[in-house]
Amino acid sequence: MRLEARLRDSARRFGNKIALVAGDVRLTYAGLDAQSDRLAASLARAGVKPGDRVLMLLDNGHEAVTSFFGAWKAGAVPCPLHPSIKADKLAIILESTEAAAILTQARQQMVVNAAVAGAKSRPIMIVAQADAGRDTGEALRFEEAVAREPKAPPREFRNEEALALLIHTSGSTGRPKGVMLTHVNVQAACDAIASYLDNTADDIVLSVLPLSFGYGITQMVTMVTVGGTLVLEKSFAFPRKILERLAEVKATGFPLVPPMAALIAGMKDLEPGFLPQLRYITSAAAAMPPAFTERLQRLFPATRLFLMYGQTECLRATYLPPDEIARRPLSVGKAIPGTRAFVIDEDGFPAPPDVVGELVVEGPHVMSGYWGDSLTSLRALSPVADGRRLHTGDLFRTDADGFLYFVSRRDDIIKTRGEKVSPQEVERVLYALPGIREAVVGGIDDPVFGQAIRAYVVIEDGAVLTEREIIRHCAGQLEDYMVPKSVEFRDALPRTTTGKIRLGAGETNEIIRENVA
Structure with missing residues (x-):
């Protein structure tokens, strides 16, 4: 069934039921x-x-x-x-x-x-x-x-194999990559998500996640599929207002990302159990620090917490059942229903437990390719019996029970606020500012954003630039989540033996760590 057919079906079954609440607008399914x-x-x-x-x-x-x-x-x-x-x-x-x-x-x-x-x-x-x-x-x-x-x-x-979404995400070259997802891909991922979350028509999901990326889109599709209600808010800029809104609408589901969890965990005056209707919380887009997990569990003792991992290329890859969090707080679980996710070694064979290798994902939810880029598609995908195999480029390991653990990214993409940022793209903007001689961008650990973007710059002789001026310049050229949060001025930047400031494919952060430690 194509995605629009799911809306038609729910309109037939739940015509006068509220499908969407957005600000002052309330729309029934009909x-x-x-x-x-x-x-x-x-x-x-x-x-x-x-x-x-x-x-x-x-x-x-x-x-x-x-x-x-x-x-x-x-x-x-x-x-x-x-x-x-x-x-x-x-x-x-x-x-x-x-x-x-x-x-x-x-x-x-x-x-x-x-x-x-x-x-x-x-x-x-x-x-x-x-x-x-x-x-x-x-x-x-x-x-x-x-x-x-x-x-x-x-x-x-009728064609379920037709393209349903073209979601653009940053690539290692800094140019946007268009991820092609078919109706089958989206519905397979959303059906799997709805199954382990036990979504029904009684669910009310409040989402602040942008409908410009996969995690937000899946909230919309799953609610329409089961006949639930989606409550949309534009941002999490005022956390207390969102918590009040959760209580007001009696939300049963609340998807978030770790930076949001950090802000909630930092509120010391919240009473445990203050949202009794909240049935589940999901987290994706970045690793959830165990300290945040523990705080959420104390605040929401009757709420089930699902830790998940995914990529735009498959929307969702794994989830950790709530009853496993205490035993494996750093795990992202196992493959979502109807799919496979496992670690392979350098020769392409399944890696044994505790051996680091690349995560591959198989199933009907895997994208059909990258828009206009057959070579990159060929490198990332290969056919399997029930769909495609996606080479994620992320390094993982498994434990003895087959649960997956994220280790690092093979490339140097920075994950901040749930978004992926190409260092090269930010560096190009920095180099466009008169007075900057050299620049390199990296991600540094941040308790709120997961990673925060930091720019390391060398200024031309005689030039005068402040951190504020550099950040303002970037804010005028880049999306807000791509703007460096801090600038460090250097007399020189580290170079490799070949004279390069950065090598890409994960080595930028290694150079930065060596020189900042």
Whole structure:
């Protein structure tokens, strides 16, 4: 069953039940189904054809959820992007995907216009949240797109192997990689997740996770699949308000990332058991420090805590059952249902316990490849009987019982705030600032962010730059999660015997650690 068909099915079964709460907007399943029908018809009238890519720059809100299902009902491929994306990166993705449409919010329209201005293609634009008197140019207003009744029901598509998502993630080269996930991939991952979380129509999941990456998207799909309710919040900037909101909506599920757990764990005035309806908490995107796990378990004694690991390329790979946390607090568990995850040695054979090797993941949830990059796809994937094998590039080990433990990343991608950051991309921005002679970027351990980005720079003779000026420069060129949190000034940067400042593939952090220790 394709993803939009799951919404139609839930609309038939749970028509008047609340499917989505986003700010002041509440949509029933029937309402979400009808609204996404109207958006699909508007996309088709504007020229979007089956298989076309639709870029989405949208905060967590009803517009984003409607846009996913509207695109799927038009036979198109949603390409969700972080709303803070800059024009130069958006232009690269626009050219690569040859997008037929862009859905954005009014406050991002200038960024989109700048990206489109330098592009060969001219996608249609749909703008949400534009004030009544605002001139949106040739762009269609989202509110108008979802208000116009279609002349006929949207066409029903049957091909489950068609692309469902194109999610862009940073690669080791710094250029965005488009991860291609089919309807089968997404539904296989979400069915597995819903099975071990025991999701039902009684669940109310509150999510602050952006709908621009996999962990957030799975909350939407699993709730629609089981007929539950998704409550969307835009950020975790005010943790206490989110905790109050959890109580207010009587949330039964709360997905988070370790930086959020760190903020909750740091609140000393919270009473254990203050959210009695909360049935489970999930954590992914980075390793959860055992101290945070223990604090969460004390605060939520009746809540089940699931520690998970995944990559965009398969959405979810492993989970640790809650009753195993006390015995294996550092483990990320075993493969999700219906899949395999194991460690291989350098020769490609299963590695014995406690031997470090590469984690490989097999199953129907593994992506079909990288957009426009057959060589990288060939290196990362190989066929197996029930899907594909993904070479994750991450180093793991197993214990004697087969439970998996993350060791390190084979490349030098920095994982901060649940996002992946390419050092090369940040370094390019640093080098664009007059006065910087040399620069290298690394991740340092941080109790809140998992890793924090630190820039090490050498200033030109006679130049005067402050840490604040460098960070402000980066903030003007990069998404907020990519901006260095600190800058260290050096007289010189460490070099290898070949004269390189950094080698990539994990060696940057080694050089930095050697010189910072």
